[in-house]
Amino acid sequence: MPLELIQEARRQAEICNACRYCEGYCSVFPALHQERSFTDGTITQLANLCHNCRGCYYACQYTAPHEFDLNLPKALAELRRESWEDHAWPAPLARKFHTNGALIAAALVIGFALLFLAMRAIGSAAGGEGFYAVLSHNAMVAIFAPAFLFPLASLAVSLRRFWKTIDGAPIRVGDLVGAFGMVAKMKDLAAGHGDGCNFEEEDRFSHARRYAHQLVMYGFLLCFAATGAGTILHYLFGIHAPYGYFSLPKLLGIPGGLMLAAGTGWMARLKLKADRHVGDQSAWGGEMGFILLLCFVAASGLALYVFGSTGLMPGLLALHLGSVLSFFLLTPFTKMAHGFYRLAALFRDVQRKRQASVS
Structure with missing residues (x-):
């Protein structure tokens, strides 16, 4: 799995973990907020919990043009696809x-x-x-x-x-x-x-x-x-x-x-x-x-x-x-x-x- 996708998803998850505005949106955020740090396995699981409903993106105050440039649905979607491809046989x-x-x-x-x-x-x-x-x-x-x-x-x-x-x-x-x-x-x-x-x-x-x-x-x-x-x-x-x-x-x-x-x-x-x-x-x-x-x-x-x-x-x-x-x-x-x-x-x-x- 590409390291840059893992790192970008981790970066965004850490910002979301500090903000917690979207805590009740879906299964992703309660699971995310339980973590102190995010292993590769944890990030992969969060990516597959996400259903790309996009509510968190449109509610977020840290999307572009903010310097944090958050787009968590996109980051998790890309990581999710990579997880399917890497684990597929x-x-x-x-x-x-x-x-x-x-x-x-x-x-x-x-x-x-x-x-x-x-x-x-x-x-x-x-x-x-x-x-x-x-x-x-x-x-x-x-x-x-x-x-x-x-x-x-x-x-x-x-x-x-x-x-x-x-x-x-x-x-x-x-x-x-x-x-x-x-x-x-x-x-x-x-x-x-x-x-x-x-x-x-x-x-x-x-x-x-x-x-x-x-x-x-x-x-x-x-x-x-x-x-x-x-x-x-x-x-x-x-x-x-x-x-x-x-x-x-x-x-x-x-x-x-x-x-x-x-x-x-x-x-x-x-x-x-x-x-x-x-x-x-x-x-x-x-x-x-x-x-x-x-x-x-x-x-x-x-x-x-x-x-x-x-x-x-x-x-x-x-x-x-x-x-x-x-x-x-x-x-x-x-x-x-x-x-x-x-x-x-x-x-x-x-x-x-x-x-x-x-x-």
Whole structure:
């Protein structure tokens, strides 16, 4: 991790620790104010607690043109990206995506879609119904099972490294409850005063970014649950796709897809309106590329549901499967990893509070 980023984040944290004006803004400041000095691990954890809501920046009296030139959201955002890249496995892929994310995502989706169409042309279909008439069930499992397991293994290695860096202790059940409670409510995006954050505009508080994040998170979980339900129906009960509208995969997947598409579209719009100099400008393309990829996964899935019985189905299926495969393979190196790192940072924050109360 570049020493200059650590040193700059430490300099700004020390000034914030002396000022304490932003003490109730989010999880970062109570954790920051508990420290007498800031180790590399502590600064890295603070960076991953930050959600870049920007309220502290717009409230700060020490931003430019003041000689202190504070921009804590930017400093933490740059350090946060570096922490993902340094701990990622394999690391070079993370660095490439953060700088060329949109192009890499688009190239993978198109490339995989053409591959699926080519597989159909040379006869990989097994004469099944619905989607399986285009690509056999066995072919889908052979392709997507490794693609699903790879990001899990990669994230496991990455998070183990990160946990060691931030001096994490063994996790207790209470740590899990506290951290997941924060994530479920997206509490830090409401800011300490409860009026929301200033992500879009300096003088306007809004819950828009919080609600957009919640739509994405819960929409993704519903889509994942729909896939899980289809897997259980297929293997345990012998009920094979295509499934009817009132089946569990559809009842979970359609609302999940709508929420995911709406949430990612909303996030992209907010990101376009936001001031880039209060974040990590070098990672902007990668972050936007990931948001658009996730939006395309949801939109193509919904389009496949609407036009699944028409002649458009093979092409739509190839595009959807290509986007899903791209999403899986890129997950450890995209903004998606932020959710896992932030959760780990919240675990550590809950531990810190528990340890402080005992001492």
